[in-house]
Amino acid sequence: MQDPRHPGIVAEPIAQGQLTVMAPVGTWSDAECAQPLDAAGLTGELIGLADNDPLGEMVLASCEAQGITPVFHTVVQTYQIARSLVEAGAGTAVLDPFTAASANAAKVQCRIWAPAMPVQLYLLTASHAPLSHGARELANCIGATARACLERGCQ
Template identity: 80%
Template sequence: MRLRHIEVFHAIMQVGTISGAAQVLHISQPAVTKVLQHAELQLGMPLFERVRGKLYPKPEAHRLFAETEKLHRDLQGIRRLAATLKSRAGETVRLVSTPTIAISVLPAALTAWRRDYAQTRCELATFHTSEIVNALRLGEADLALSLQDPRHPGIEAEPIAQGFLTVMAPSGTWSEAECRQPVTPHALTGELIGLADGDPLGELVVAACEDQDVHPVFHTVVQTYQIARSLVEAGAGTAVLDPFTAASAASAKVQCRLWAPQIPVQLYLLTASHAPLSHGARELANCIGAAARSLLDKGSHEHQRVDPA
């Protein structure tokens, strides 16, 4: 028996008539009769006795009905699941991000995404890039965000926003004219806040300085870009940071200038090569890219303002 045969047979057994089954299934009576006749033809035996236009189930029909009842319950469960998926209530998007992006970009991105995905569950965790790769490979995350391309054969890295390495100092450090010019290694002065050994951006800064025979001294070294930003906002020194952290700083407390030579910094969307994104996850990625680009645009305008003092 085909699934359509079983569906019609089950409806007839439940309501007892062809007309009732047609109403339950939202089809015509001739269609119900035709499907039932085809089912009996394939089975090679009648399932009902027809007496004066009424149907009376044969013993074989009762035995068959007991089995189709189990299938009917399963089909109802499938329909409920399909309805849930359609409404997005059952979908979970698992996102992992480096702390920098989680703090600077994701609040605005998730707010925008929630307008269309109010019922979709989102699980957000913060990892370092090496941990992100493992989470994606093991299927523990659907998508991830990092400022690094891990260059792993099992990971797809898609650039979704780009800025440039930025020098951030306490408000009032530079004149308006100076703010319009990039900062070279030779122009780094005052208390410098460094990034921990092994940090990719920190290594880029040190390498650029050494190329120009400049050897910066960092009396304060931090593990995260957020701590460096907070120290600059508090007036504790100057730091060279990624553009997303710099753009999210309080514009009244800091000034920002591009680093020279100019060094691009990409925001990468990371996914496992074998696992395509769901519609909800892809829309979240789109919102993240838009929020990141908007943040950079906003930051470039706000941090150009200079404290007249």
């Protein structure tokens, strides 16, 4: 989900979604779920990402730009752990749309982050070695699956 901007690596965007706030089911009304959530709306037990994580840095920068300093009660190393904690009812997390869309919709609610922040899913390949036909087909399938997952979304 990050372009390494390295001369030996080609980063090809294959899917794009919006930064997403995920909370345990029942946190927001249906009307609230239809509205984006900004940093001021982050309340309760917050689950944060590690300081050196690019997505975590993006969330913190967005909060600071809105004049908010979030207090994370739990800090995790992976997006999947944050998702699992939200599914278990342990708090709220701001995550990439791909992890959010893979959550158990019966256990979580999602809202788009405000201001909207796009998150890309990249296919990384060596710049000196083009993909074989089979590898290109696999990459196309991965992109299509990611886009379909985003269409189903986290409701």
